[in-house]
Amino acid sequence: MAAAGRTEVVSADEQRAIARCQRGDREAFELIVRLYTARALAAAKAVVRDGALAEDAAQDAFVRAFRAIRRFRIGEPFYPWLYRILRNSCLTTLKRHGKPPPSLDAGNAPPTAAPPFDPAGNLAKEELRALVRDAMTELSDPHREILHLSHFEGLSYKEIADCLEIPIGTVMSRLWAARQALKKVLAPRMAGHE
Amino acid sequence: MSEIRILLTGYADGELGPEDRARVEEALAKDPELRKELAEMRKLKEATLGVDALADAEVEAFWGTVYNRLERRTAWILLLAGTAGVAGAGCYLFFTHEWAHWSVKLAGASGLLGTIVLVWSVWRERRRAMAHDRYAREVRR
Numbered sequence: 001m002a003a004a005g006r007t008e009v010v011s012a013d014e015q016r017a018i019a020r021c022q023r024g025d026r027e028a029f030e031l032i033v034r035l036y037t038a039r040a041l042a043a044a045k046a047v048v049r050d051g052a053l054a055e056d057a058a059q060d061a062f063v064r065a066f067r068a069i070r071r072f073r074i075g076e077p078f079y080p081w082l083y084r085i086l087r088n089s090c091l092t093t094l095k096r097h098g099k100p101p102p103s104l105d106a107g108n109a110p111p112t113a114a115p116p117f118d119p120a121g122n123l124a125k126e127e128l129r130a131l132v133r134d135a136m137t138e139l140s141d142p143h144r145e146i147l148h149l150s151h152f153e154g155l156s157y158k159e160i161a162d163c164l165e166i167p168i169g170t171v172m173s174r175l176w177a178a179r180q181a182l183k184k185v186l187a188p189r190m191a192g193h194e
Numbered sequence: 195m196s197e198i199r200i201l202l203t204g205y206a207d208g209e210l211g212p213e214d215r216a217r218v219e220e221a222l223a224k225d226p227e228l229r230k231e232l233a234e235m236r237k238l239k240e241a242t243l244g245v246d247a248l249a250d251a252e253v254e255a256f257w258g259t260v261y262n263r264l265e266r267r268t269a270w271i272l273l274l275a276g277t278a279g280v281a282g283a284g285c286y287l288f289f290t291h292e293w294a295h296w297s298v299k300l301a302g303a304s305g306l307l308g309t310i311v312l313v314w315s316v317w318r319e320r321r322r323a324m325a326h327d328r329y330a331r332e333v334r335r
Contacts, residue, residue: 026264030257037256042245055256062260063267095323128241150207151242157209176203179235 018078021069029066036062036079039153040086046148047090047102049137054090061089079155080162087163102141135185143178150175202228206235 014035020028040061044054065085072081091101132151136144149160157171164171198221204210205218222228248256288294288302 026261029264030261033257033260034253037253038248039245041248041256059256059260059263063263066264067267125241128238132238132242151239152245154243157204157207172204172209173200175207176200179203179238182238183234 014078015074018069018072019074021066022072022074026066029062029069032065032078033062036082039079040082042152043083043086043148044090046136046144046152047087047141048094048099053093053097053099057090057093058086060093061086064089077159077162080159083149083163084165102145131186131189132182135182135189138185139178139181142174143181146171146174147178147182198228199231202232203235206232206239 014032017028017031021032037058040058041054044057044061045051048054048057061082065082068085072078094101136147139147146160146164149155149163155163157168157175160171160175161168166174198218201210201214201218205215210218222232285302285306289299294302
């Protein structure tokens with residue numbers, strides 16, 4: 001089952017909860033945590049590629065977010081702000097567990113042409129979703145991360161640019177390169193399902 | 195890399211301005227391969243959109259752990275402040291009273307100095323790690 005993707009608009013309830021958090025209200029923070037747990041866990045997993053580490057990193061990110069929430073400017077999109085903290089937590093968690101940090105570069109290398117395939121083919125939506133998720137583990141860190149933000153989270157380019165701190169033009173070219181890389185990994189797997 | 199194919203990505207995501215959108219639409223009208231690519235992209239995105247929802251119990255457990263971590267910070271601060279106070283008072287009594295032999299005071303001073311050097315070293319290491327962390331400005335540790 002999948003939750004809805006794009007949530008650019010911060011609801012009035014959420015804004016009120018954030019304002020209460022800024023006054024140190026932990027009960028209000030519960031609403032924020034519940035609202036973003038699934039997304040934070042999925043995003044952390046896309047970065048650290050390990051369920052247990054992802055949970056640790058996501059919990060750490062929420063704790064850091066609560067401590068830093070006074071610096072959040074009400075009215076701005078909350079998720080990109082949280083995501084930057086989450087990314088930082090993922091790096092720290094990997095470092096703490098002696099794992100190599102994800103590569104932050106090499107996400108814009110021109111890819112070679114990907115073979116054509118029909119993603120609808122004979123596959124059900126859930127099967128295709130599982131195939132994509134599996135194929136993404138073989139992609140470079142920047143490609144996996146940007147595909148997660150665009151495909152699974154459904155973020156706009158502006159939000160992705162805010163999350164990754166890159167220009168919008170880079171979002172589009174990196175996303176294109178990531179999709180080409182994904183198609184290359186997916187093509188033989190799709191052939192196996194025909 | 196073909197510019198029109200990069201623009202096609204933005205087109206599929208509904209992110210292009212009117213001028214670029216018109217360019218892509220013109221190219222789409224002429225090129226069936228491009229139309230196929232667009233259809234692939236859209237189908238792929240449609241199939242993957244959305245993050246897996248969690249069971250209520252999972253969210254509950256997650257929030258419980260976050261809450262505990264938030265509370266522990268306060269507990270750690272209180273514990274460290276109390277320990278520092280008791281240790282300071284102990285040091286003062288230890289070094290100012292005459293009941294301890296000078297050799298015991300020397301051993302105590304040695305242990306105290308070692309502790310200070312270790313704490314300072316760990317703190318310095320963390321400061322150095324933060325200075326080289328490109329995301330450190332987002333959150334102060």
